[in-house]
Amino acid sequence: MNLWIWLVIACVLAYAWKLVGYFVPAKFLEDPRTSRVAGTMTIGLLASLTVVNAVVSGQGLAADARLGALAAGAIALVFRAPFLMVVIAGAGTAALLRALGWN
Amino acid sequence: MKLLASPAVRVGISISIATGLYGVSFGALAVTSGLNFWQTMALSLLLFSGGSQFAFIGVVAGGGSGLAAMSAATLLGMRNGIYGMQLNALLRPTGWRKYVGAQLTIDESTATSTGQTDPAEQRRGFWTAGIGVYVLWNLFTAVGALAGSGLGDPKQWGLDGAAVAAFLALLWPRLKGREPIAIAAVCAVATVVAVPFVPAGVPILVAAVVAALVGWFSHGRRDEGLEPDVEPYGTHGHLHGHHQAQGQHPGPNGHGEVERREGADTEEAGG
Numbered sequence: 001m002n003l004w005i006w007l008v009i010a011c012v013l014a015y016a017w018k019l020v021g022y023f024v025p026a027k028f029l030e031d032p033r034t035s036r037v038a039g040t041m042t043i044g045l046l047a048s049l050t051v052v053n054a055v056v057s058g059q060g061l062a063a064d065a066r067l068g069a070l071a072a073g074a075i076a077l078v079f080r081a082p083f084l085m086v087v088i089a090g091a092g093t094a095a096l097l098r099a100l101g102w103n
Numbered sequence: 104m105k106l107l108a109s110p111a112v113r114v115g116i117s118i119s120i121a122t123g124l125y126g127v128s129f130g131a132l133a134v135t136s137g138l139n140f141w142q143t144m145a146l147s148l149l150l151f152s153g154g155s156q157f158a159f160i161g162v163v164a165g166g167g168s169g170l171a172a173m174s175a176a177t178l179l180g181m182r183n184g185i186y187g188m189q190l191n192a193l194l195r196p197t198g199w200r201k202y203v204g205a206q207l208t209i210d211e212s213t214a215t216s217t218g219q220t221d222p223a224e225q226r227r228g229f230w231t232a233g234i235g236v237y238v239l240w241n242l243f244t245a246v247g248a249l250a251g252s253g254l255g256d257p258k259q260w261g262l263d264g265a266a267v268a269a270f271l272a273l274l275w276p277r278l279k280g281r282e283p284i285a286i287a288a289v290c291a292v293a294t295v296v297a298v299p300f301v302p303a304g305v306p307i308l309v310a311a312v313v314a315a316l317v318g319w320f321s322h323g324r325r326d327e328g329l330e331p332d333v334e335p336y337g338t339h340g341h342l343h344g345h346h347q348a349q350g351q352h353p354g355p356n357g358h359g360e361v362e363r364r365e366g367a368d369t370e371e372a373g374g
Contacts, residue, residue, distance in 0.1 A: 021187015039328030044314020066326030069264025091269025
């Protein structure tokens with residue numbers, strides 16, 4: 001139940017961000033730093049989420065099959081595979097490595 | 104079908120299919136992260152912003168709190184406010200269209216619209232991509248959620264590896280040039296350093312603060328990081344084709360259009 005509350009707040013705030021652009025006079029958002037921060041934060045958050053999902057386990061670090069998924073995803077991206085193929089490459093590699101005994 | 108002769112509509116439809124399809128991976132990962140079917144659907148129907156949705160379930164999957172999940176999703180949603188500002192200046196929606204258009208304001212609809220030069224095409228591109236992605240994303244989220252809940256042990260299927268690859272794929276198109284790569288590297292290091300000292304989920308927020316400080320105090324491209332997950336206008340080399348892609352890039356084009364349209368508007372008001 002607790003998760004529902006945070007989920008609904010996240011939905012409301014996501015819509016609020018979107019509305020802000022349409023209703024706040026453009027001059028408030030024209031400061032180039034505003035869009036710089038939005039952009040650098042997007043990069044930073046996605047990089048952080050990648051790392052957390054690849055090597056973090058609880059409050060420690062772990063080298064497991066997820067590292068293989070990271071490498072497979074990167075290789076798929078270098079070859080310009082579409083998003084879904086990248087995801088499948090990641091899943092397949094992690095599953096294969098686990099089947100081979102590397103957790 | 105006259106509408107299909109419009110290049111913006113055709114681009115909008117193809118981006119809708121490409122983006123909608125990866126809703127399958129979101130749906131499957133969401134239920135294996137511990138969300139139930141309706142929580143998963145609520146994120147796609149109401150939050151509707153791929154990066155933020157993946158962030159929310161990514162934090163939950165790592166054992167983070169609801170507060171941390173909400174914070175990561177919300178910080179990642181800031182760029183939609185910038186897109187809203189660009190689209191408001193570009194399309195000048197009125198009445199209910201503002202409220203509906205706001206919900207459809209995401210990377211893909213913005214990129215499809217700002218990649219066009221004719222105002223009518225910009226409008227068609229936005230609505231086609233916005234509505235198309237919304238419908239297909241939700242449909243495929245449901246498919247993924249239903250399939251994911253029947254999978255049993257998600258690790259056996261490598262679904263945690265799927266999440267890693269998904270975040271890397273969301274990050275990848277934004278790594279054009281040295282600066283974004285440096286920002287990504289610094290934030291990755293900040294995350295790893297923070298892990299032992301703060302609760303799960305919080306290292307992601309630490310990285311967000313580091314990235315915000317970099318953006319605030321450094322000077323660089325104004326539209327850094329504001330690239331769509333799926334580039335609607337043709338293929339480009341992710342790391343090498345930047346110059347080639349620049350003419351069609353949503354950022355610079357969008358800003359150029361904003362200024363031009365504002366000038367046009369003053370004239371209209373005068374006449």
